[in-house]
Amino acid sequence: MHKNFKGIEKTVFGRGSFDQLDSILSEKRSDNNKFMLFVVDYYFKGKPLEKRIPVKPEDVIMFIDVDTHEPTTEQIDNIRDSVLSSKGLPAGVVGIGGGSIMDIAKAVSLMFTNEGSSTLYQGLNLIKKPGIYHLGVPTISGTGAEVSMTAVLTGPEKKLGLKCEWTVFNQVVLDPELIASVPRNWWFYTGMDTYIHCIESENGIYNNAYSHAYAEQSLKLCREIYSGENSGQTPENDDKLMVASLMGGLSLTYSEVGVCHALSYGLSKILGMRHCYANCVAFNHLGDYYNDGVKEFKDMVKKHKVDLPQNLSKDWTDEQINAMAKVTYNLPHMWNHALGTDWKEKITLKDMEGLFRRL
Ligand code: NAD
Ligand code: ZN
Numbered sequence: 001m002h003k004n005f006k007g008i009e010k011t012v013f014g015r016g017s018f019d020q021l022d023s024i025l026s027e028k029r030s031d032n033n034k035f036m037l038f039v040v041d042y043y044f045k046g047k048p049l050e051k052r053i054p055v056k057p058e059d060v061i062m063f064i065d066v067d068t069h070e071p072t073t074e075q076i077d078n079i080r081d082s083v084l085s086s087k088g089l090p091a092g093v094v095g096i097g098g099g100s101i102m103d104i105a106k107a108v109s110l111m112f113t114n115e116g117s118s119t120l121y122q123g124l125n126l127i128k129k130p131g132i133y134h135l136g137v138p139t140i141s142g143t144g145a146e147v148s149m150t151a152v153l154t155g156p157e158k159k160l161g162l163k164c165e166w167t168v169f170n171q172v173v174l175d176p177e178l179i180a181s182v183p184r185n186w187w188f189y190t191g192m193d194t195y196i197h198c199i200e201s202e203n204g205i206y207n208n209a210y211s212h213a214y215a216e217q218s219l220k221l222c223r224e225i226y227s228g229e230n231s232g233q234t235p236e237n238d239d240k241l242m243v244a245s246l247m248g249g250l251s252l253t254y255s256e257v258g259v260c261h262a263l264s265y266g267l268s269k270i271l272g273m274r275h276c277y278a279n280c281v282a283f284n285h286l287g288d289y290y291n292d293g294v295k296e297f298k299d300m301v302k303k304h305k306v307d308l309p310q311n312l313s314k315d316w317t318d319e320q321i322n323a324m325a326k327v328t329y330n331l332p333h334m335w336n337h338a339l340g341t342d343w344k345e346k347i348t349l350k351d352m353e354g355l356f357r358r359l
Contacts, residue, residue: 005253006165008147011172013242015235018137018175022054025092028133033088035059039079039104041066041097041139049178053096060087066100070268070275073118073155076104080111092133092170098190099143099275102136106151106167109134118153122160127167135171139178141241142190142276144197144249146172152275159269159327174246176238187233188226188306189276191241192297194248195222196279199293200258201251204337211255218247226300258338259289262331263355266324271316284308285358289338313357325352 012020025036038061044050045063055061060083083090089112095105109131111118121127138146145152149168150161161167182190198215201207207215221244224230225237260283267278284301287294301308313321329335329352335343 003254005149006168007250008168008172009170011174013174015175015177015239017173018049018052018178021094021135021137021173024135024171024173025054025094028092029056031091031133033090035087035090036092036094037083037090037108038062038094038096039064039101039108040095041101044096044139049096060090064097064101064104066097069154069272070159071100071103071107071151071153073122073153076107076111076118076153079104079108084112090132092135094135094137096137096139098138098140099145102138102143102145102169103151103153103161105134105136106131106145106169107153107162110151110162110164110166118162119155119157121162122153122155122158124163127162127164130166133170135173136169137173137175137178138242138245140182140186140190141179141238141245142193144194144245144252146174147246147249148253154269159265174242176235176242179238179242180233180235182233184233184304185306186276187241188300188304189274189280191222191226191244192280192283192300193276194218194241194245195226195297195300196260196283196293197248197252197257198222199290200260200338201248201255203290203293204256204258205340206255206337208255211251211253214247214251214254218244218251221247223296227296227303231303256333256337258334259355260286262328262334262338263324263352263359265331266327266356267359269327270320270324280306280308281312281359282355285355313359316356321353321356324356325349328352328355 035058042063042065093105093109095101112132113129136146150163152161198219202215221240263282264278267273329349339346
């Protein structure tokens with residue numbers, strides 16, 4: 001069986017396109033209880049962008065701090081319950097922020113129409129009903145969350161996405177001006193998430209002409225942004241990064257991620273390490289799986305003088321390493337892709353612990 005994926009319904013791309021948000025939303029405002037829910041990264045509270053958000057008196061706007069933790073099932077359930085009990089069902093959800101806010105907007109949209117806790121729906125195609133209209137405005141590029149079919153949530157049991165066709169945004173507004181303020185380290189880590197998506201998508205059994213075409217173009221853009229003679233955080237490169245993120249996301253959607261993401265999930269789940277940063281910490285030590293990619297990555301780290309800590313594992317207990325390895329082992333789709341369907345003959349839980357001990 002070949003994958004049959006749904007894409008974003010509508011996309012606006014361009015500098016200043018954020019100001020089209022009002023007219024885009026006006027067509028949707030008469031649905032349900034006729035108000036919009038905006039979920040916005042707390043970073044923008046008090047910043048000039050806040051004044052440009054087209055909030056009407058009937059709307060609800062929530063500024064969410066994404067620095068304390070990645071999105072949780074409890075957080076999603078609470079947002080849904082508080083809005084439903086105070087105002088009823090919104091016409092739509094608008095997310096303005098990085099990957100965390102993209103996932104919150106996607107997940108909340110689904111949970112408005114699916115009863116019970118979001119923990120019930122962590123996995124593939126467990127969601128029963130389409131969510132409400134949802135629109136994403138990314139303000140950091142890299143995770144590809146703006147295009148993906150999943151909303152990654154950390155629950156009491158597992159870190160796993162609500163993954164189905166209805167997760168995909170109805171609309172995205174891609175305005176590269178919004179990513180200009182991303183701090184330099186984050187610009188690097190999130191961009192490297194895209195780079196790693198492409199390297200992993202390309203190196204495995206699910207790679208195909210379709211995923212390859214997106215990865216090839218996204219990698220070309222990543223190289224211009226991070227290693228070419230005009231590399232660096234410039235407006236031209238921000239335009240490119242926004243497109244690279246989208247294409248990297250599409251590439252992995254039609255293929256799969258691999259060893260680095262499998263380790264990264266373990267680091268995030270057990271140590272709370274953030275996704276893009278965790279990928280960089282792991283990828284740095286995976287030269288035996290992705291030789292050329294890791295070499296190029298190290299050059300980019302050097303060029304942009306990014307700090308990547310070494311010898312982290314000396315402070316981890318055997319229990320923590322074992323727990324991380326277990327999370328990693330339980331991602332068979334990634335190992336299938338990276339090592340082949342006989343991956344269990346090629347790598348054991350103990351070997352995975354060894355990979356963590358390298359970090
Ligand atoms: P993030 O949303 O967690 O934000 C990182 C930091 O950047 C925060 O401090 C935030 O306030 C700040 N920030 C955001 N926009 C800014 C701007 N324009 N200027 C200055 N600061 C800004 O970052 P992320 O790395 O994009 O997202 C990580 C999340 O994405 C994780 O929760 C991860 O699980 C999820 N993810 C989802 C998918 C998917 O397909 N759905 C894929 C990979 C990762
Ligand atoms: Zn990723």
